Amino acid sequence: MTRVLIIGALDGELGQAARIAQARGARLQQADGVAAGLARLRAEGADLALCDLAHDVGWLVEQLAAERIACPVIACGRNADAAAAVRAIRAGAKEFLPLPPDAELIAAMLQAVAGEPDAPVHRDPAMTALLERAAQLARSEASVLITGESGTGKEVLARHIHRSSRRAGGSFVALNCAALPESLLESELFGHEKGAFSGAVAARKGKFEQAEGGTLLLDEIGEMDPRLQAKLLRAIQEREIDRLGGTQPVKLDVRILAATNRDLMAEVMGGRFREDLFFRLNVVGLRIPPLRERPGDILALAEHFAGRFAAANGLPRRPLMPEALALLLAHPWPGNVRELENTLHRAVLLAQGAAIAAEAIELTPLRLERPAEVAVPARAAATPVSHPVSALVGRRVEEVERDLILETLTHCLGNRTRAAEILGISIRTLRNKLHEYRAQGAPVPVGPGQVGPMPMLPPGFYAQGG
Ligand SMILES: Nc1ncnc2c1ncn2[C@@H]1O[C@H](COP(=O)(O)OP(=O)(O)OP(=O)(O)O)[C@@H](O)[C@H]1O
Ligand SMILES: [Mg+2]
Numbered sequence: 001m002t003r004v005l006i007i008g009a010l011d012g013e014l015g016q017a018a019r020i021a022q023a024r025g026a027r028l029q030q031a032d033g034v035a036a037g038l039a040r041l042r043a044e045g046a047d048l049a050l051c052d053l054a055h056d057v058g059w060l061v062e063q064l065a066a067e068r069i070a071c072p073v074i075a076c077g078r079n080a081d082a083a084a085a086v087r088a089i090r091a092g093a094k095e096f097l098p099l100p101p102d103a104e105l106i107a108a109m110l111q112a113v114a115g116e117p118d119a120p121v122h123r124d125p126a127m128t129a130l131l132e133r134a135a136q137l138a139r140s141e142a143s144v145l146i147t148g149e150s151g152t153g154k155e156v157l158a159r160h161i162h163r164s165s166r167r168a169g170g171s172f173v174a175l176n177c178a179a180l181p182e183s184l185l186e187s188e189l190f191g192h193e194k195g196a197f198s199g200a201v202a203a204r205k206g207k208f209e210q211a212e213g214g215t216l217l218l219d220e221i222g223e224m225d226p227r228l229q230a231k232l233l234r235a236i237q238e239r240e241i242d243r244l245g246g247t248q249p250v251k252l253d254v255r256i257l258a259a260t261n262r263d264l265m266a267e268v269m270g271g272r273f274r275e276d277l278f279f280r281l282n283v284v285g286l287r288i289p290p291l292r293e294r295p296g297d298i299l300a301l302a303e304h305f306a307g308r309f310a311a312a313n314g315l316p317r318r319p320l321m322p323e324a325l326a327l328l329l330a331h332p333w334p335g336n337v338r339e340l341e342n343t344l345h346r347a348v349l350l351a352q353g354a355a356i357a358a359e360a361i362e363l364t365p366l367r368l369e370r371p372a373e374v375a376v377p378a379r380a381a382a383t384p385v386s387h388p389v390s391a392l393v394g395r396r397v398e399e400v401e402r403d404l405i406l407e408t409l410t411h412c413l414g415n416r417t418r419a420a421e422i423l424g425i426s427i428r429t430l431r432n433k434l435h436e437y438r439a440q441g442a443p444v445p446v447g448p449g450q451v452g453p454m455p456m457l458p459p460g461f462y463a464q465g466g
Helices: 013-023 034-043 057-066 079-090 103-114 125-138 154-163 182-190 226-238 264-269 275-281 296-312 322-330 336-350 397-411 416-423 427-439 461-465
Strands: 003-007 027-031 048-052 073-078 095-099 144-147 172-176 215-219 255-260 284-287
Touching: 003 013, 003 034, 013 027, 013 048, 013 073, 013 095, 013 103, 027 034, 034 048, 034 057, 048 057, 048 103, 057 073, 057 079, 073 079, 079 095, 095 103, 103 296, 125 154, 125 284, 125 296, 144 154, 154 172, 154 215, 154 255, 172 182, 182 226, 226 275, 264 275, 296 322, 296 336, 322 336, 397 416, 397 427, 416 427
Parallel strands: 003 027, 003 048, 048 073, 073 095, 144 255, 144 284, 172 215, 215 255
Antiparallel strands: none
């Protein structure tokens, strides 16, 4: 369940927005101003904050950054307040929600934060069997390690396990261990006491405490550095945590799910992941097959996404024509369900006429297919195949590396996890490189789930403010 914090009075249009969010399954919290809102975020956390433009959104965003609290803030106000909206976005608000609120927009925002709210869509026998096993495991309290290539639906499965468990009434809290630098990750996980570091002006609960009575998903667990691995192991063993700067351990009742696209056993063998932690997390393992190994799911998912994106964009629901279906079935889907989802999103927006034709299906080129098959750099592949490397002679290593990284990232639709996997480097290294490139002024592709416009807002949304 998505936890939404409303900052502002509930008797006006913001209240309408709140009621729409609630009707769509969000759990609401409310605060009258930014200071009270910040206090609630420290104490309870939230997945999303909607803040009335009448309040100082910029101050809130700055304060969250200083206190290392990661929560997207959406500024809400009337279109007439264009200047205030621009100020809020400049100050770091993630989006502007025009009031009076539009129900579909709110649904799209909630979905962008929560990921897929429904049960996993499936039709292939392999996936049906996996989901049956998951349902059985869900009833236990065991830690589950979910593995699978990037975009196969690991987070979707984790949410499903939570919803099918005895903890369904509690919170589901997810933390992407690859998305944050080490110091931020530690404070996100364990929380901190007042004075723990220079920006820590007040105590704050971490994800562990936010998940009390519920489930905590540690996503991309393979990226966690050894020091935090040790701290995590202790938390799981002792069922208690220490906040940063804390003196009293805090008791916990949290079920842990972990997910990774790496071969974690190989990481253990290579000395990069603690064996004892591996066995704690991997009490039971669930491997989600890549989409190409469960072709029966392709059409079921395609139809599901076609319907969902039509609704999100206010378009009529249209069927897929047979040639379009044939294209989808023939593609090997290196980016798995996420790639299929993006393809259908484009198809829904591009399609003309009463059905979705093959012309609307734009598949990503297959030059890089699977990691094992990557023999030549992407740029070299465009030059005569007989001497791919000689075509690079005369160029600096740095330059070639940059082109390779950026092209791989484009190929992966901006998905860093997948790009790092193909490139054979850690996400951390990739992030640092991208940071460098951006500083040099290179255009760096942004993917789903990363900082940038939310994927599901209708075209022209940003123009509404002006
Ligand atoms: N069975 C499914 N039914 C509906 N949607 C799905 C399903 N599997 C995946 N998706 C969608 O595909 C996208 C990728 O899923 P998810 O984020 O769970 O994958 P992941 O394995 O965690 O990927 P990554 O390794 O990149 O984090 C999401 O938008 C999700 O909603
Ligand atoms: Mg994931």
